[in-house]
Amino acid sequence: MLRDLDLAFMRLHVLHHAAQDAFYGAAMMEELRRHGYTISAGTFYPLLHNMEAADLLHREERVVDGRQRKYYAATPQGKAVLDEARTKLTELATEVLEGHGPEPLPDPPTDASSAAEAP
Ligand SMILES: [Zn+2]
Numbered sequence: 260m261l262r263d264l265d266l267a268f269m270r271l272h273v274l275h276h277a278a279q280d281a282f283y284g285a286a287m288m289e290e291l292r293r294h295g296y297t298i299s300a301g302t303f304y305p306l307l308h309n310m311e312a313a314d315l316l317h318r319e320e321r322v323v324d325g326r327q328r329k330y331y332a333a334t335p336q337g338k339a340v341l342d343e344a345r346t347k348l349t350e351l352a353t354e355v356l357e358g359h360g361p362e363p364l365p366d367p368p369t370d371a372s373s374a375a376e377a378p
Contacts, residue, residue, distance in 0.1 A: 269296055270310060271348070274333060274341045277316055281332035283323075307331060315340055 269291055276282055276290065288303045310316045315337035321330050333341065 265296060266306065269298065269306060270315075271341070271344055273307070273310065273331075274315060274337055274344070277331055277333040278338050278341050281319070281330040283328050283330055287331075310337070 272291060272294065273287060276287065282290075284304065284307060287307075288298060288300065291298050291303070307316065311318055311331070314334050316331045317334045317337075319330050319332070320327050322328075
């Protein structure tokens with residue numbers, strides 16, 4: 260479960276940077292480590308490639324210091340997904356970090372008419 264969460268956080272983190280500027284794979288892996296994620300190339304590159312296959316990232320080859328390197332940037336869809344996630348993140352952070360709410364969950368219905376609507 261923690262791994263699932265970490266992977267989701269890493270995807271968002273990658274998307275956030277990719278929406279700002281194209282990045283080189285190894286540099287992003289370093290960035291994630293700097294943020295405390297334990298990630299190997301064997302996990303990181305498949306994650307990037309999945310995001311590319313999902314049309315969240317766009318890959319381009321650049322020649323840097325005479326070497327060909329792959330850079331990744333967010334696609335328009337990637338930016339749209341990030342925007343949506345940003346809204347959810349804000350709401351989640353408000354509840355989880357700032358101690359606002361959650362609103363108490365509603366009591367189960369007691370009268371017969373609402374109970375009948377329950378699946
Ligand atoms: Zn970062």
